[in-house]
Amino acid sequence: MIPFFKEFKQQATRLTHDLRHRGLIQTALKKYEISRDAKKSRFQSWETARQAAAETKWEAINHLDKYLVEFAQKLEARGTHVHWASTAEQARDIIVKIVRDKKARSIIKSKAMTAEEIHLNDALEHAGFEVVESDLGEYIVQLRHEAPYHIVFPAMHLTRGEISALFQRELGSAPTDNPEELTMIARRALRGKYIAADIGITGVNFAIAETGMISITENEGNARLTAALPKTMISLLGIEKVLPRLEDLALFLPMLATAGAGQALTGYNTMYGGPRQPGECDGPEEFHVVLLDNKRTHLLADAEQRDALHCIRCGACLNVCPIYKNVGGHTYGTTYQGPIGSVITPHLRGLQDWKHLSSASSLCGACTETCPVKINLHHHLLQNRRNAMAEKPVWWEKLAFKGFAFVVNRPRLYDLGKKLARIGQAFHPLIKGTAFDPARSWTQTRELPELAPQSFHELWKERK
Amino acid sequence: MSEREAILSRIREALKVSAPHPGAHDHNEPPAGDLRNFSKWLPAVGASQAEQIALFRANSTELRTDFRLIDSMSHMVSEIASISGKENWQKIARHRGALIDDALSMLDLPSITTDDGYDVNALESSDAGITECDALIAQTGTVLVTSRSAGGRALSVLPPHHVVIARRDQLLPDLPSAFALLKKKYADSYPSMISLITGPSRTGDIERILVLGAHGPKKLTVLCY
């Protein structure tokens, strides 16, 4: 079995048995559902807004070259350095070089899933630089040497007790189970870091082509501080973050907030169009924007699944996914989790290694229904399965389905199959649940249905 | 070939094949109307100033913003004095501007003015950051600031209390109108930072429990004259 698949199964088995963990996630996500529904209902037409958003992203992605060029040009015109990175390695090298050139002593960072994706913190630490995560959830998982649990709520899996113990251990703070006190501990610890940092690194939610601006969405204000105080600012983004016009944000910002967190609008939505401009009293002297491909063009080339690049990373699909709700974020074992992660990871990291995420779905469709930009998520999971088997079929599975087709297309063989099943049913109790039981994956936890004394076919014949 | 060219050429190659139209997999009829008229799909906003003030008040208060309607400049001055006393301000930070100069004319406290540059530690230890703004957005209870209208990037986010001095005529109904304003006002030369501030700083990262003042201001006061 492929290592990532084995890991996934082990984690899934462990976590689905952890009732406390399941309860924690489901309680958190139930609260989210209630706020989300309340905010959605305030829209005059959420469904029309979804279509408008879908069409805007379609326009952006299907003219990506044009909008990227415009974005870069507008940024460069006002003094920003724009870098293009085809691979994660190139992006890391670009950023490490900037940091080295500046002889940075301390780096403060705001939340960036793209930085997770390229393992930027590891590279910077390896090169001898201290990187501090400023977003509270990211700060917490950084102290725990863990990956973020959810793309929007990195520390969703932790209780206040666990966080208090963590702060006691790492920061020497007094124990407390008061979330406000815990937050203030982090605030105090980080305050000095903002002021001392030479370099601020941020992610990007949207890249506006028309005006050459990046847009950052947050609640805490840590990204605003990261972009205000250090002398050098570096922002990393995937090339798919592009939106055509500034006014598109009027639609996307509230939709991101509603779908992602059940908020009408996130606390701070800030657009940055360059380094400190003449006449401005503060802001970075140097601003670098790093554009990352890292196989996004590969996904772009798959026209059937191209809309997966419309993703605005709101996390709504994770929040409604019954698989996510039962196994949690770490089980996925990769940066992007939940339905969108299952769709894109095969494209970004290899189909054969990551196809199992597409199989680990009951295809309920809740993700597709909720996606604010109408990505056809669960159908893409089916397409990934097809592509994986077309490339490298599992021989015995293929044979079994061929055999099944053979039998099912021949009514006499099908009838024979039913008769044999009846005999099998009589003997089954002897081997049920044991290693010899072919239905073991079902019977481990469930009873098999009983064959009816007469099948529908037999009853139908009798009626006539 | 530069990486830029390599990436762009991969994109162009990929886009030679067209992708399905958005929402093609949907069951429902495609929506009618001008999809780009976002105001029609976003939450509704009343047309009159009175309705918009009421909506701004309701939305911002829900998010723990302290919103106060001010009748006159003398009322503004006394309100600020009252807040200063209640919050026990020792030192404040602000920028220069016609409205804010008037509003702070009677405030006799050590203060930093950020316009010509400032010492970061002095700003950090200020009890309040006082700024003007570009607009108040009724639809979401949002204050729109820029690095040009609000004394730089840090003034409105570093001190623990952000006070906004606004005028009633700065009230806008919704987000589309705010972006239209930005375009009209700054099209040739945008400030390097534009921020939509919706409530004090907050986090839900600990068990999804709301806590204010995570990194940015714990308190946001809007004095609307």
Next chain:
Amino acid sequence: MKVTLFIPCFVDACYPKVGLSIVQILERLGHTIDFPEELACCGQPAFNSGYWDEARAVALPVLNRLRDSEAVVIASGSCGAMIKVFYKELFEKTEHTQAANELSSKCYEFSDFLVNKLGVTDLGARFPHKVTIHDGCHGLRELGTGKEPPRKLLASVRDLELIEMSEAETCCGFGGTFAAKFPMISTAMGEVKCASALETRADYIVSNDSSCLMHIQGLADRQGKPIRTIHLAEILAES
């Protein structure tokens, strides 16, 4: 009308009463039933596993047999979705594209057929029990049937008390081959469903999808939970 009935293999072998109930209901309404005895599978297992050639081998005879029907009623939401929605993808860019599209417009999940096609909601049924509904995902989302048709039908059943469970719309965890490939996740999802159903203290869980009910009942029986599952058609056929 002459209604063609598609009965998937597990309904045929394990839940024939569901098929019979549908037959009884439609005949009482004055329609004749066309039952293609030679069809047993829609091809979904192979399709969901990614083996679309093998799925086509099973689906093509089904397509050919059903394409000339007046109306096709499918006894299970997931098979219904396969025929109505996914045959179009399966046969895209083949000589059968048009047939698949035409068949799609003639396919109905059972409750959708009664309420939306025939305009019938009252079948004169009586079922004096407390009942909670599980909205099978395929009917709810894939087929676009939604929540209303089953509820409208149940509202007319005499002496039936309907109590909604909080997780009515959440996937039960069956998902076809998913139940066998990822049994631990499938079971956890089933547990959430069962717990929600038990909270309502209903006597029965009803659904329009037998495959969901098979999974929920199997789990409940193993865990000794007092849940009885029943198909919508069986309730509607009760008098």
